[in-house]
Amino acid sequence: MTLQLTPTEIETAQQLLHDYAPAQEVWEYLSAANGNLDECFDRLIEAKNPRETYGEPKKSLWQSTLKVxxxxxxxxxxxxxxxxxxxxxxxxxxxxxxxxxxxxxxxGLPIDPAIATVIALYIIKVGLNIFCDYTDSGEQS
Structure with missing residues (x-):
């Protein structure tokens, strides 16, 4: 499921987080991704951890992150x-x-604050209950 923030939602988040330094770098990536949170996450991860650090992904890093x-x-x-x-x-x-x-x-997961900002915006947009249901692989813990 691709999730897109509207320009109004982005502007609201920017206003709310204008003093939160880690969020400031998110706006550039979110703008380049036209509000698409999945793509923003991928661009931000790539900027912080170039592919040579972790190699070509075998599956979506975004989906794996959401699952964890x-x-x-x-x-x-x-x-x-x-x-x-x-x-x-x-x-x-x-x-x-x-x-x-x-x-x-x-x-104790090592999540960069800018990446956590994108994830928080995703959870706020879709809602925690939907996030939990959507990312449920059906496996019992």
């Missing part, structure tokens, strides 16, 4: 609470920044 994050986020009541708080007040800069920071620190 699903395992960490969907059962985490603390993260779920942060998403609910933001959903109730989508104009809150501290709540959005807190959501991104929470992603950076989730289960």
């Amino acid at each position: 994050l699903r395992q960490e986020l969907c059962g985490d009541e603390g993260f779920r609470g942060k998403v609910k708080e933001y959903s109730k007040n989508p104009g809150s800069t501290p709540l959005l920044t807190g959501l991104i920071v929470s992603l950076v620190g989730v289960a």
Whole structure:
């Protein structure tokens, strides 16, 4: 599922995160990808980790990242609470920044703050419940 942010959604996120330095580099990639979050993620990953670092991907790095994050986020009541708080007040800069920071620190996974910003925008756009259902491979843990 390809997910695209509208120009209004991008502008709103830029306004909310104007003081959050790690998010600033996201806007260039999001603009180049015409709001497509999957493509933005790929471009950002490539910029931070050139292909010679990890080789040609055998499968989508974006889909793999979402799958791993699903395992960490969907059962985490603390993260779920942060998403609910933001959903109730989508104009809150501290709540959005807190959501991104929470992603950076989730289960000790080494997620770059700019990449966490893209992932947070994705989760906000689609909703956590849909994210969890969509990324569920049907495997029982």
